[in-house]
Amino acid sequence: MTAAPARGRLAGSPLLPMLAVLVVAVLLYLPLMLWANVGPAARALASGADLGCPTALACATQLRNPVLPAPGQLAQGFRSLSVPPTAPTSAPYNAVVTGGETLLGLVLATGLGLVLAALLVLSRSFERATLPWLVASQTVPIVAIAPMLAVLLGQYGVQGFLPKALIAAYIAFFPIAVGMSRGLRSPDALQLDLMRTYSASPGRVFFQLRLPASLPYLFTALKVAVTAALVGSIVAEISTISFSGLGKMLAENSRASDTIALWVIMAYGAGLGVSLVALVGLLERVVTPWRAGR
Amino acid sequence: MASGAVTWRGAARRPGLGAALPLALSGFGLLALAVALARLGTPPTQPQPWLIGVLALLLLGVLGIRSAAQGESRAARVLPAAFTLLLTVLAVEVLLRTYGVPAGLIPTPSRVLTALWEARTVLLQDTFYTFVLEALLGFVVGTVVGLALALLVVRFRFLERGLLPYAALFSSVPIVALAPVVVKAVGLEWPSKMVVVAITVLFPVVVNAVRGLQAAQPLHLDLLHTYAASPAQTFRTVRVPTALPFVFNALKVGSTLALISAIVAEFFGTDGHGLGFRIQIEVGRFNLAVVWAAIVLASVVGLAFFGLISALERRFAPVPQEGQG
Numbered sequence: 001m002t003a004a005p006a007r008g009r010l011a012g013s014p015l016l017p018m019l020a021v022l023v024v025a026v027l028l029y030l031p032l033m034l035w036a037n038v039g040p041a042a043r044a045l046a047s048g049a050d051l052g053c054p055t056a057l058a059c060a061t062q063l064r065n066p067v068l069p070a071p072g073q074l075a076q077g078f079r080s081l082s083v084p085p086t087a088p089t090s091a092p093y094n095a096v097v098t099g100g101e102t103l104l105g106l107v108l109a110t111g112l113g114l115v116l117a118a119l120l121v122l123s124r125s126f127e128r129a130t131l132p133w134l135v136a137s138q139t140v141p142i143v144a145i146a147p148m149l150a151v152l153l154g155q156y157g158v159q160g161f162l163p164k165a166l167i168a169a170y171i172a173f174f175p176i177a178v179g180m181s182r183g184l185r186s187p188d189a190l191q192l193d194l195m196r197t198y199s200a201s202p203g204r205v206f207f208q209l210r211l212p213a214s215l216p217y218l219f220t221a222l223k224v225a226v227t228a229a230l231v232g233s234i235v236a237e238i239s240t241i242s243f244s245g246l247g248k249m250l251a252e253n254s255r256a257s258d259t260i261a262l263w264v265i266m267a268y269g270a271g272l273g274v275s276l277v278a279l280v281g282l283l284e285r286v287v288t289p290w291r292a293g294r
Numbered sequence: 295m296a297s298g299a300v301t302w303r304g305a306a307r308r309p310g311l312g313a314a315l316p317l318a319l320s321g322f323g324l325l326a327l328a329v330a331l332a333r334l335g336t337p338p339t340q341p342q343p344w345l346i347g348v349l350a351l352l353l354l355g356v357l358g359i360r361s362a363a364q365g366e367s368r369a370a371r372v373l374p375a376a377f378t379l380l381l382t383v384l385a386v387e388v389l390l391r392t393y394g395v396p397a398g399l400i401p402t403p404s405r406v407l408t409a410l411w412e413a414r415t416v417l418l419q420d421t422f423y424t425f426v427l428e429a430l431l432g433f434v435v436g437t438v439v440g441l442a443l444a445l446l447v448v449r450f451r452f453l454e455r456g457l458l459p460y461a462a463l464f465s466s467v468p469i470v471a472l473a474p475v476v477v478k479a480v481g482l483e484w485p486s487k488m489v490v491v492a493i494t495v496l497f498p499v500v501v502n503a504v505r506g507l508q509a510a511q512p513l514h515l516d517l518l519h520t521y522a523a524s525p526a527q528t529f530r531t532v533r534v535p536t537a538l539p540f541v542f543n544a545l546k547v548g549s550t551l552a553l554i555s556a557i558v559a560e561f562f563g564t565d566g567h568g569l570g571f572r573i574q575i576e577v578g579r580f581n582l583a584v585v586w587a588a589i590v591l592a593s594v595v596g597l598a599f600f601g602l603i604s605a606l607e608r609r610f611a612p613v614p615q616e617g618q619g
Contacts, residue, residue, distance in 0.1 A: 148582065246471065270467040
């Protein structure tokens with residue numbers, strides 16, 4: 001494990017290779033875009049539609065709903081979707097809404113995951129009774145639960161932000177519980193024996209040995225969980241009645257077949273995911289500074 | 295109950311009557327309550343006594359599960375989970391009937407089972423589409439492409455520095471946001487969903503496989519160097535075995551993601567097949583019994599898939615025992 005970072009340092013900054021790969025990807029994108037769009041353009045021309053361009057190849061960059069949008073179209077889509085960033089129909093505003101739901105869901109999931117992990121580690125019978133069903137809960141299609149959960153919570157007066165955060169938490173709690181229980185088990189027999197020679201109570205062993213030892217595992221799990229929570233809140237917005245958020249924008253534009261907008265929203269979702277992971281990474285540096293060098 | 299495979303540790307405290315009696319009492323008690331409520335027809339005017347009865351029986355069941363989980367026998371591994379499910383389902387049935395919750399809000403488990411049986415042909419066909427054609431095929435494609443990419447990345451240092459950061463970046467992208475675009479680009483039939491699943495599985499596999507292939511101990515590599523082993527031999531005997539646990543970790547994550555991705559992708563358009571499509575249609579008709587039947591089926595298939603991957607992991611990359619506390 002220690003060899004890889006050392007080699008990375010010796011090999012220098014990854015910026016140049018990353019840039020090279022990016023350039024290759026951009027160069028490959030143009031022919032791919034033309035190839036993907038020529039077919040639909042030719043079909044549209046053959047059906048007698050007036051696209052305002054002479055040949056299929058010329059039309060490939062101007063389709064209203066292209067398979068792959070041309071760079072100009074993409075830039076225009078970005079501008080039109082994000083120009084007044086505070087407008088309720090703009091992508092940045094909706095990204096912030098989704099990000100808030102995700103973070104609230106992550107907090108809820110962390111609480112639940114910690115409790116479950118502690119129970120899993122402390123009680124063998126609890127582990128045997130529930131672990132298979134915790135695994136099974138991950139295979140339950142959340143799309144189906146989401147609208148029902150929204151209706152159910154609405155019956156008891158819970159509306160708006162919270163149902164989506166709950167669904168995000170439902171998707172995110174499992175990696176946290178698993179990672180945490182692995183972390184709580186990580187102290188080796190030697191350390192546990194040492195605590196025993198101090199005649200430490202089980203509570204002290206838990207809070208002074210197991211909990212600190214589990215922190216690195218917790219943050220690894222949180223990085224996975226935050227992506228999962230983001231997926232959860234987007235799916236929740238798609239399938240419940242919601243008025244803002246990236247998921248709602250996805251659903252609306254998917255129904256309207258506005259593919260350029262879909263690509264733009266996808267980019268915003270990607271940016272949101274990356275920044276949320278970065279946020280967790282920042283938190284990790286603050287909480288466990290002794291691991292910052294790794 | 296605990297006959298046969300009892301190890302030395304379980305022999306001391308094998309689950310006997312102490313587990314069987316509370317479990318049986320609790321199970322039959324809840325069943326009796328459910329039958330009584332079904333006979334009654336209408337929900338009882340005073341729900342409190344029923345609630346107290348259910349809670350008392352559940353407490354008894356928890357005690358039974360606790361003592362059944364002692365020891366290392368096969369029964370102690372399997373029974374607690376099975377009884378947890380059984381008692382939970384029975385308790386939900388009794389509580390839903392006690393409070394007269396309408397089936398349009400939450401259907402009782404017995405209704406779900408009936409729906410599962412009545413709609414079995416349609417649901418099995420949907421499962422075939424969602425699981426075999428979309429999730430499984432996509433999983434295999436994503437894994438194969440991911441492993442190939444990982445080998446390339448490990449072989450060429452340039453790619454490692456240029457491509458791997460992107461893979462890490464993409465693994466934090468919500469795949470759901472990708473689904474509508476892919477469905478629009480590839481079409482409404484099952485291949486579009488397969489592509490979404492493959493992309494979902496791809497990035498965890500690449501990142502983990504690369505990490506695993508680089509996790510070989512320098513000591514082991516030096517040793518093989520002194521044996522004058524060829525690069526291919528080193529690869530086969532050191533790098534692959536160290537990488538396998540990492541890869542299986544990614545596969546386990548991918549196996550749960552695959553089914554969910556397939557179902558979510560079906561949400562953005564299908565040709566009328568698949569569990570996701572069925573769920574969406576039946577939610578719109580408030581036919582929640584069929585929806586839950588589809589969910590049950592998806593969960594069973596997903597759990598079996600996860601179990602299969604875990605079994606393969608135990609066969610090919612056994613996890614060393616963790617430090618037990």
